[in-house]
Amino acid sequence: MANFYSTEVEIICVDQYAIAATIYTPQEALKGAILIGPATGIQRQFYASFAAFLAEKGYGVITFDNRGIGGSLIGNVSESDASLQCWGEKDMPAVLEQLKTTFPNTKYHLIGHSAGGQLVGLMHNAKDFTSIFNFASSSGQLKNMNRTYAIKAHFFMNFFIPLSNTLFGHTKSQWLGMGEPLPKVVAQQWREWCNSEGYVKASFGKTVHTHLYDDLSTPSMWVNAADDEIAIDENVEDMLSVFTKINAETLTLSAGDYALDEIGHMKFFSRKSQVLWIHTLNWLEKY
Template sequence: MTTFESFWISCKDGYQLAAQYYPATDHTKKFPILICPATGITKSFYHSFAEWLNQQGYCVLSFDFRGIGQSLHGELKDSNASINDWGLLDIPAAIETLLNRTQAEKVIILGHSAGGQLLGINPDYNKVAKVVAIAGSTGHVKGLKGKTKLLAPLMFNVIFPVSSLFKGYGATQFIGMGENLPKNVAKQWAEFCSKPGYVMNAIGKSIYNDYHQEINCPITSIWASDDEIATQANVKDLLRLYPNATTHLIELNPKEHGYKQIGHMSMFKKSHHKLWPILENELKL
């Protein structure tokens, strides 16, 4: 049985985003959930979790960022999509769509990695009741650990520039880092992670409206102790950008929950469904 409706979201600049909407029948939850994906990850990755949330009574919307998955139109090498576009255009369009579908006053953003890192540049920040950031951090290279600490400089300084030059896109698929990326996304990802503050590194350069100081909705950050990207240092580096928001930190230890590992990606996998009630509990206001 199909549990969702597939359709297109039209952004302010006319770009079309592929989306999936999971309508709730009982409407027991006050705010609908917008799942914002990680860099290079498609909406299909979140399907099982979105379906489960829907069964808990939530209206849920997931989508592909421009340049990724079904929101890539044409050849990847021709895509001009950027992380700026994701925060300035894509997420606001998804918010408006979800509000129109549900007639709710606000949405709750459940953002995975990059999907939970862009509220401060989102012009519709006042339509967000809460953010639950899963593995959300600045990804600052100095705060990384394990193999990723060694891989990231190679990816940012060698693989991205070389693949962008010769192929026209940031090659990530062959190293298991999600879909290959539009060249501007790859370039910004490298720039944003090279210094503390992530998207703050674009303020005054390619982004001119900064809402971080204005945001006062609750922000919960959930990450795993074995996550090599969203380490405690990088999680705190992100949350410090919201001085007027109430922030809550939850670190999950894999062994305490019966898992060998959780890492950066596994919280949304069916194999880790025992963690889902923890995530859902943080959606409550």
């Protein structure tokens, strides 16, 4: 029998947008509280097994859908004005405030997956995190990828996204196995940032006028997988270069070392990859 319980909640952002979230509450003494920041277009249910594992270990956890995705999509996806930027500036800060309200007087940690770690510098309250543990969070810069995968990535970013947005008013990323359908501006910004150095840095002084990328000195662990063709070492370093004061450690995992067939960009959070989760626990216990 599980020694935690889960609750579905609605979180109201600063602009009154409602975010769908799930809170996992341990029934034993609380060790800390964790915000799981999702990858682009990935619903919170994807992280359910991982969140349950952490709750079993005594951590309060919150998972959520960014606006325009899953349970946080209001109306038709083609009518959503969501952006990557507002996910970092509005959605994630509101979710952190909910986490602090639900689990007061404890330590708060970010576990970011891809975009969920990239966007932390846009959060006005990011300094409330005691630590950051990111998996597959990199700049995703196309020019650094190996040639074979770069062709696929260029097709998706520079052909499929503009064409799909033109034809359908949003990006049908699910057609290519890239998560949920994406609001138009989310996909446009994703395309722009992955075609540039430093990801979100491409928008500094344009649409991003205030941020904490130059201020965060939070202890952070940046984990990637050797078989991930997106979050390669060069792109992790490129993303880290945007955080000018971050206290960062890096770790590259090889599937074979854990008797796994694959880790890639997504499978760290799979129940089948539970052998990898000790890295998360060891990190949390340090901070």
